[in-house]
Amino acid sequence: MQTEAELREIVREPSQGIWDKDIARIDEHARTIIAHSPFVLLATANPDGTCDVSPRGDPAGSVLVLDDHRLAIADRPGNHRLDSLRNVLHHPGVGLLFLVPGMNETLRVNGRGTLVSEAPFFDDLTVQGKRPRLALLVEVEELYMHCSKAFLRSSLWSPETWPDRGALPTLGRIAKDHLGLKDVSAEVIDEGLALDAETNRY
Structure with missing residues (x-):
């Protein structure tokens, strides 16, 4: 498949309301969702098109809405x-x-990012007494809600569907194998990772 026309032969055009749901600003509903969100996924791409998605987590309310078109992380x-x-x-x-x-449901925001190392709002980004050294300022260009189907299909919030954690490898086990570490055990790596996560999270 090479063209959008070929794609639309399989998936029909959405209704006009689906296009119109993009309000391109942070309204009261978006502010409420952002204020209650402790977890946001950040997608970026480098100039050659290589993409990256990074999880960002903080206590709910830590992402600052500066005005109707800007937020800071x-x-x-x-x-x-x-x-x-x-x-x-x-x-x-x-x-x-x-x-x-x-x-x-999830809130989707697309825009333009700028890195800042100091700004008046940095004090408001302080968590557990730790002020960040950097922040991402996002100028909102698109903003809209995404429906519930993905979460309903995955049952993500239903603990009874979650796998037994013991059936999955630990990060220490994965790191040992991926990096070919022969002189250290997975348990020792896990202990170090747990200590770093506990003492160096802010």
Whole structure:
């Protein structure tokens, strides 16, 4: 398949209301959802089109709505790869997907990202006494709700559908195998990762 016309032979055009749901601004409903969301997915791409999606988590209400067209997300300590932030430097287009636990609908935001190392709102991004060194400022160009079908199909919020955690490998086991580490056990890696997650999250 090479063209949109070929695609539309399989999937019909949506109703006009589906196109019109994009309000391109942060209204009162979007503000409420953002205020209750502790988890947002950040999508970016570098100039050659390579894409990246990064999870961002903070206490609900930590993403700041600055006005009807701008929001700010703190950058917290991570693995120092800076995949998302490096992408924004070269290609400012970003996509955000806000999740609220137990809510099957999601809020989608697309816009232009800018990195800032200081601004008056940085004090408001402080969590557990830790002020971020960087923040992502997003100028909203598209904003709309996404329906519940994906969450209903996946039963994501239904604990009875969740796999037994013991059936899945730990991150230490995965890291040991992926990196070919022979002189350290998965258990020791897991202990180090758990300590870092507990002491270096902000």
